[in-house]
C-alpha cells in the first residue's frame with residue numbers, strides 16, 4: 084500500500100503474561116476501541132512502528148505528486164488541467180496532514196524528509212513507474228487512488244488518534260481523485276481507436292504495479308500480526324488486494340477494457356476473482372531502489388528541497404526581523 | 414461563531430501560517446475564518462485526565478432544565 088512492508092518489533096505479539104502491566108493496560112485500551120493520543124503512554128515499539136508507517140505514507144503522498152505533475156502542462160483541455168492540478172495539490176495536503184501526525188510522535192518533519200532523501204525511508208513502489216501517456220493519468224487516478232482508498236478507509240479506525248483523524252480528512256478528498264481518473268478513462272474509451280488503445284495500454288502497464296501496492300502476502304508475517312494487534316493495520320494485504328480486484332474488474336468491463344491477466348476468473352464458489360499474483364521479484368527490486376524511476380524521483384525531490392532552501396531561509400529571516408522590530412518598538 | 418481545531422502546520426510567522434492554513438485546510442470551502450496559534454503556546458489537558466476534569470459535571474444533572482418538573486398547566490417555560 085502507500086505503506087508497504089512496515090517492520091514492527093519482529094518479536095511477534097506478546098502474550099498476556101509476557102506484557103508488563105503498563106503494556107497490558109495499553110493493549111486493553113486498544114482492544115476496547117479507544118484512541119491513543121500523543122500524550123498517552125505507549126510502548127516504544129508502537130511509537131516506532133507508527134513513525135515508520137505514517138512517515139512512509141506521507142512520503143508516498145509527496146513523491147506520488149511527481150508522476151502526475153509530469154502531465155499538468157500537457158493536459159488535453161483546460162478543464163482537465165485544472166482537475167489534475169487540484170488533485171496533485173490535494174496530495175501535497177495529504178503529505179502535510181501525515182507529517183503533522185508523525186510529528187506528534189516526537190520526530191520532526193525535517194528528520195523525516197532527510198530520511199526520505201537519504202533512502203533510509205521508503206515510499207510506495209507504485210510511484211517508481213513512469214507515466215508515459217495522458218491515459219496514464221486516467222489509470223493512475225482510477226487504479227492507484229482506488230487502491231489507496233481501499234487501504235485508507237479502514238485506517239480511519241486505526242488506534243492512533245492523530246493518524247485516524249488525518250485519514251478521515253484524506254478519505255473525504257480521495258474519492259474525487261479516483262473519479263477524475265475514471266472519467267479520463269471513460270473519455271478515452273469512448274474516443275477513437277488510438278485513444279482506446281492508449282487506455283488499454285495504460286491499464287496493461289498499471290495493473291500489476293497496482294496489485295503490488297498492497298504488498299506481498301503477509302498472512303504469516305510477525306510484523307503484520309503485531310501491527311494488527313495494535314490496530315495500526317486493519318486488514319491483511321491479501322484481503323485488501325482481493326477486494327480491489329473484485330471491485331475493479333466490473334469497472335474495467337464497463338470501460339470495455341481487458342484486464343491483462345488470462346488467469347483472471349470469477350470463482351463461483353468463493354464469489355471472488357481468482358487472479359495472477361504480480362511479479363514479487365520486480366517489487367523487491369523496486370524497494371531496493373532499482374525500479375524504472377527510483378533515481379529520478381529522489382533526485383527531483385532532493386533538488387526541490389535544496390533549491391527551495393533560500394526561500395525557507397528568507398522567510399525565516401524576514402519573520403525574525405519583523406519580530407525583533409516589533410519587540411524593539413514595544 | 415465557534416472555531417474548531419482542524420490541524421497543524423509549519424510556518425515562519427503568523428501571517429504565513431494563515432496563508433498555509435488556507436491552502437492546507439480549506440481547499441473545499443471548509444472555513445469562514447482562521448485562527449492560528451504557535452503550538453508551544455498551547456497548554457493541553459491529557460485525555461487520561463478526562464475523569465477528574467469532566468466527571469464532576471456528570472453528577473450534576475440539576476444543571477439541566479429538564480431536571481425540574483414543572484406542570485404543563487404553567488405553560489411554556
Ligand SMILES: [Fe+2]
Nearest residue numbers: 144173174177
Ligand atoms: Fe492522497
Ligand SMILES: [Fe+2]
Nearest residue numbers: 174228257260
Ligand atoms: Fe489521491
